[in-house]
Amino acid sequence: MTGGSLIGAAEADRIRESIASAVLAAPEGLAASLEHDGEGYLRLVAAARVGAEESSRLLREAIQGARAAGHSWDAVGGVLGVSRQAAQQRFAVKPPSPPAHPEPADGPERRVITPVTAFTEMAALEEAGRGGWHLVDYGPLRLVVEASDRTWEHRRALVGQRRRLTTEGWTRVGPGSFPWHYYKRIAP
Template sequence: MSGAELLGPQEVSRIREEIASAVLGATDGLAESLDSDPEEYLRLLAAARVGAEESSRLLREAVQGARSAGHSWDTVGGLLGVSRQAAQQRFSSKAPSATPEPGVPGGPEHRVISPVTAFDEMAELEAAARDGWHLVGYGPFHLVVEASDLVWKHRRVFGAQRRRLKAEGWTQVGPGSFPWRYYKRPVAPEPT
């Protein structure tokens, strides 16, 4: 199966036009100034680089989503016009999985929250934490939570604040993930 089978020529054309329009329209007057100011080609280059980086990110997330949905590397590679091996080498996660092993029989219950993105995962964790779930693992587009009798608080932080957070009672979840790390701690019960 190829991408041409899933998208018609008009859809392909529309996507290309929208991307070009977004790059040219991102900075005021860029398209109009290209004829009169050679320096504007540097702004075009910078805008095109940002567009390419975003397209690359979207492609990586789409591949991870397709794999999470159960599609094979053969199918993914076919859509990308490369071999299964090439797709797997380029898009398989380089970082070790932060998803824990399945729970021990008779141990705490585990649940996977999916799909989530960087935009909604903290709200999902907050909702789960109010119901007594805490983060024990994560991966592309999913969070793994474990049942608990406690109410939990979660944080996602950029950079290395490990010592300060540890001193404040936070526990790091998993090995960390660029550009952020996840932390959790139980919330103290309200005084009665």
């Protein structure tokens, strides 16, 4: 088993194969070009760099999710195969500077709902939505909501459901936070 005995060797191999396949398949014609075109190898480097950056982002967001779910730095470090201190130094989220979306001087009122966890944030958003507040930003342990004269629905969905949700009238909020994306719509 790998990852602190949380996934097996076969599962780890499937993840590695999926990532390698995605890197080779995303740039059109890349795999075929490697047989006859030296430039294809530079395209492969570029595609692998994007894959590595995305994997790094997913790891950071997965760690933030584990922390928001109440897991200690000891537990996170154990899964990563490093000490608590090493995990915390590398992955701790720095205290937020001024909010990314400060309250507009002439716009609707904004509130920060904190602290929230992966287990409490949807209930907090449901309550806020019934009161006419909708999600405009979020971060570790916090939600930023804005006042409106409508009631709102909020939804958290796994990555990859965007197309279906947008056809149902949901609007995505923010860039996402692996493995989740956040959506909102005016309640019917």
